[in-house]
Amino acid sequence: MALYTINVNGTSHQVDVDPDTPLLWILRDNLRLLGTKYGCGIAHCGVCTIHLDGEATRSCAYPISAIENKKIVTIEGLSEKGDHPVQKAWIEHDVPQCGYCQAGQIMTAASLLAQNSNPSDDEIRRAMNGNLCRCATYTRINRAIKTASKEM
Amino acid sequence: MTNKQTHLNLYKKIGLLALSLALVGIFAIACKAKNTSNGEYVSLPQAQKQDSLASIAAFKDVYAVLMHPRCMNCHPTGDIPLQGDESRIHTMLPQRGPDGKGISTMKCATCHAATGVPGEHTPPGNPSWHLPPADMKMVFQGKSARELALQLVNPEKNGHKDMQALREHAEDTLVKSGWNIGGHRELPPLSYDEFKEVWYAWIDNGAYAPSN
16 A cells, blocks of 8 residues: 545545556545546546546556646536536537446547647547447537537 | 888888778678668668678567567557457557557557556556657558568668667667566567567677568
């Protein structure tokens, strides 16, 4: 076990965990931030996506020992009132069906739009390739990202 | 000593000097213009040994390692890396990107952290996980031993490495990670130390390309 200080959603936390512990475990089990979901555990589905210094990152494959002083943002910290342009567009287009993947989808979409405020359909498809939706709501996801891009 | 003897000694000295210069020139040309059977040049440091048989024999083992999935998967013909012992197209279709480190939200580091987490099928970790850049793809997939050897020694195709830099590439952390990949993934056919031995033997004996 080792003591780590991490910055999550602007707040500093100390956790005493094994260096190999994936960040997802710490977010959910130690900090009780349950918006980020566990899907595959091997970075294949994108459900657990969070931001590390603004970059979309799979928290299930990221050990706490590799975090260093990077700033972590989860779905809970993406916006103060749930009013990030992607979140608003998600509601407008009624994107979720079961909703399990949406935290990861939204975090990836927000990271894409932060880097490219007006992505083409092809750029959206390529950027979202790593986020699976078993309800296959991909059409609505892509439309919502287009709508959100108008506010960026 | 007579004037005639003095002149003879002077002529001998001039002759020896001319002969020495000619030999140096011939050696330099020989070192510069190896592997020229198909018109391609390989520049070699002057001090290297020249043993084509030993060099080509070593490259046979080098080639077996470089074409193994642990090396070749990140040197694909296309712009999507390969994955697994079967060298299948990487799931999620991550793109090479201009610098070889992926695009926007699909960078290598999106899933490959500096160190991986333990477990079967988890993404291997490395702080510098990447493909070759888009402007010099350094493709291994589909290359014959001769094609790959000629590519490796050509600075216009090998990432602008001279022979010394190419030699030192064996110490690259991403190269080494091929032997520390985690899970039950198959390792290259030689150990890392054995690979370094044949890599150096190939280069130090002249970096010859096999005939096929």
